[in-house]
Amino acid sequence: xxxxxxxxxxxxxxDGELGMxxxxxxxxxxxxxxxxxxxxxxxxxxxxxxxxxxKYIRIKTVVEREEGICCGEFGGDYSRKDFVFEPFSExxxxxxxxxxxxxxxxxxxxxxxxxxxxxxxxxxSALKIFEKQVKPLFEDADIQLDxxxxxxxxxxxxxxxxMDVSKYDGIVCVSGDGVxxxxxxxxxxxADWKTVFKLPIGVIPAGTGNGxxxxxxxxVGLQCCANSATISIIRGHTRSLDVATISQGNTKFFSVLMxxxxxxxxxxxxxxxFRWMGSARMDxxxxxxxxxxxxxxxxVLFLPAPGFEGYGQPTSYRLYxxxxxxxxxxxxxxxxxxxxxxxxxxREIKGPFVSVWLHNVPxxxxxxxxxxxxxxxxxxxxxxxxxxxxxxxxxSLMTQISEGTHVQSPYVAYLKVKAFALEPGALVGExxxxxxxxxxxxxxxxxxxxxxxxxIALMSYDKLQVTVDQGLATLxxxxx
Numbered sequence: 001x002x003x004x005x006x007x008x009x010x011x012x013x014x015d016g017e018l019g020m021x022x023x024x025x026x027x028x029x030x031x032x033x034x035x036x037x038x039x040x041x042x043x044x045x046x047x048x049x050x051x052x053x054x055k056y057i058r059i060k061t062v063v064e065r066e067e068g069i070c071c072g073e074f075g076g077d078y079s080r081k082d083f084v085f086e087p088f089s090e091x092x093x094x095x096x097x098x099x100x101x102x103x104x105x106x107x108x109x110x111x112x113x114x115x116x117x118x119x120x121x122x123x124x125s126a127l128k129i130f131e132k133q134v135k136p137l138f139e140d141a142d143i144q145l146d147x148x149x150x151x152x153x154x155x156x157x158x159x160x161x162x163m164d165v166s167k168y169d170g171i172v173c174v175s176g177d178g179v180x181x182x183x184x185x186x187x188x189x190x191a192d193w194k195t196v197f198k199l200p201i202g203v204i205p206a207g208t209g210n211g212x213x214x215x216x217x218x219x220v221g222l223q224c225c226a227n228s229a230t231i232s233i234i235r236g237h238t239r240s241l242d243v244a245t246i247s248q249g250n251t252k253f254f255s256v257l258m259x260x261x262x263x264x265x266x267x268x269x270x271x272x273x274f275r276w277m278g279s280a281r282m283d284x285x286x287x288x289x290x291x292x293x294x295x296x297x298x299x300v301l302f303l304p305a306p307g308f309e310g311y312g313q314p315t316s317y318r319l320y321x322x323x324x325x326x327x328x329x330x331x332x333x334x335x336x337x338x339x340x341x342x343x344x345x346x347r348e349i350k351g352p353f354v355s356v357w358l359h360n361v362p363x364x365x366x367x368x369x370x371x372x373x374x375x376x377x378x379x380x381x382x383x384x385x386x387x388x389x390x391x392x393x394x395x396s397l398m399t400q401i402s403e404g405t406h407v408q409s410p411y412v413a414y415l416k417v418k419a420f421a422l423e424p425g426a427l428v429g430e431x432x433x434x435x436x437x438x439x440x441x442x443x444x445x446x447x448x449x450x451x452x453x454x455x456i457a458l459m460s461y462d463k464l465q466v467t468v469d470q471g472l473a474t475l476x477x478x479x480x
Contacts, residue, residue: 004028008099013086021085023099029059031083039083043100044107048080048141048234050100057093059083059100060140062231076133076227080140109236110169110200110476112144116156116183118175119149121207129206130174133226141234150179160186160196170200170476172233174226176207177257181440184243184473188254188333197333202233202476208275208365209441211257212475215361215376220478224366233476240377240471242360245335246439248464252335256473257440258364259466261424262296262355263289263386265438270451282365290394295352296435297425303346305380305416312347319419319465336469338419349385349413352428354394357384358420358466362404369404373416379470380416387411420466434461 004024012021020032027043041047041061048060062078087093119127127149138145146168150156156179165171165187173179180203187197203213204226214224216239222228244255260268271285301317319338359371359382371382389397389411400406407414424447427433434447437459446453447461 007103008096010087010092010096012088012092014084019085021096023096023103027103029100031085041083043103044235047104048137048231049104050097052093052097053084055093056084056086057096059085076225077222078227078231080137107236109141109234110143112168113138113146113170113172113202113233114160114165114168115145115147115172115174116159116179117147117149118156118173118179118207121176121178126174126206129204129226134174134204134230137227137230137234143234150175153178154182157182157186157189161189165196165199168199170202170233172202172204172476174204174206176205176209177203177212177441178207178209180212181256181442184256185254188243190332193333197472198474200238200474200476202229204229204233205366208281210366211363211368212361214363214366215374216475216477218363220480222478228478232478235479237477237479238474239477239480241473241475242377242379242381243469243472244358244360244381244466245333245469246444246459246464246466247335248459248462251459253439253444253458254333255360255439255466257360258370258438259358259422259440259444260356260438261298261422261435262353263294264355264357265436266294266451268438268441269436269443282368286398287395290391290398293354293391293394294435295354295388295428297428298351298353299348299423299425300353300356300383300385301346301348301421301423302383302415302417303419305418308415308417309345309347311413311415312349314344315346315348316343317346317348317421318343319421319467336467336472338467349387351387351425353385353387354389355384355386356422357386358382358417359384368401370401371414372404372407373414376475377471378416379468380418381420381466381468383413383415383417383420385413387413418468421463422465423463424461437461437464 004026007023007025009022012019014033022030029041029043031039046061050059061081063081065079117126117130160183171183183201187193190196205213205224210224213229217224217228246253246255267286267289271281274281359374362369362371362374364370374382397406397409433449436450437445443457445459445461446457
């Protein structure tokens with residue numbers, strides 16, 4: 001293979017000694033020093049940016065660590081290491097800077113980002129993470145930031161629903177999964193959603209769950225750390241993501257993570273009283289809930305993906321799509337144009353249920369590999385159904401979620417679906433007590449006598465349906 005064309009090459013001083021720097025058309029930066037082995041950087045992967053310091057050029061690079069410590073203050077997969085050299089003339093310095101800037105600009109990296117920081121999520125460490133770990137890397141990459149701190153729940157949704165986002169190359173959420181979900185829903189509620197929803201969305205883990213960014217980073221063997229997430233955003237690579245529309249009449253919620261009912265929803269929502277414990281609150285409250293195990297009556301219906309037609313029993317069902325509200329106000333996204341006309345392909349599973357879990361990505365949190373076979377944009381949702389199960393077996397099963405082996409349990413049905421409907425019922429033996437429906441970590445519906453049932457939820461504790469729009473969203477992502 002012929003060597004790549006040289007874009008620029010110059011004699012320079014490196015640590016006071018004569019050397020040479022060279023940039024080739026395939027994006028390789030080479031430093032040659034007398035008596036030393038050549039050093040190489042791939043600009044796309046290793047170079048964040050550069051800065052001129054008087055007569056010197058400082059190349060800001062990252063190198064992969066042999067061993068990183070996840071979620072430590074300065075842990076992660078990468079460390080910063082600069083390369084500094086001195087060109088022999090002002091013209092040579094300007095020429096090299098121009099060519100390197102030209103190549104960096106050709107990579108399509110983001111140049112201006114809208115950043116939401118949630119100072120209340122998880123252990124309330126998002127501001128510190130942003131200032132110490134995230135902002136310095138963005139500055140090294142010469143990315144302009146418009147930073148917004150969220151003041152209350154749904155604040156991010158309110159802002160993106162009305163603000164001009166056309167000047168940005170992407171939106172970044174320094175938070176758990178909650179702000180991501182708010183941004184998705186806010187953008188899809190806009191009249192110009194088709195345009196603004198093309199903006200890539202990035203996530204930097206700074207909350208309790210962090211399921212989305214864990215799924216993105218783990219898929220390529222990276223740690224779930226701010227360091228790795230930020231560098232993935234800087235590099236500018238993106239991937240598509242399915243978006244699920246949860247509907248109840250004209251009320252809609254756009255989900256990118258999960259829907260849960262039963263044990264998982266009860267743990268997720270009721271454990272909020274122990275939020276000060278961080279992610280450990282889930283494990284702590286799970287033990288309590290398993291000891292005092294609840295089962296719920298109800299029914300789930302689904303249109304199985306190819307290869308999963310053997311689950312459940314045949315039933316007839318037709319997706320119902322409400323006509324749009326007729327008014328003069330421009331409408332946002334109304335959900336996918338589903339064409340599932342064959343009502344006889346639907347299947348059903350009847351209760352009682354311990355738990356029903358619908359997942360869009362593999363990880364539900366940093367330590368919960370809920371749906372190990374889930375794909376980001378396959379047009380399907382992964383359904384995990386748990387019916388009658390002995391408590392000791394259930395305790396064992398819950399410990400297996402961190403490895404994803406729980407789906408192999410004989411008590412678990414694990415399948416992929418194209419569409420889904422839930423008919424939630426009351427607690428077994430307590431017809432006046434109902435449960436909670438949880439979507440993306442937030443309460444979607446509260447039944448009678450459930451936890452904080454006096455609070456108003458988006459939907460009622462009644463039948464709802466879920467459809468999928470394949471690859472509708474775009475996320476900043478590591479390169480696969």
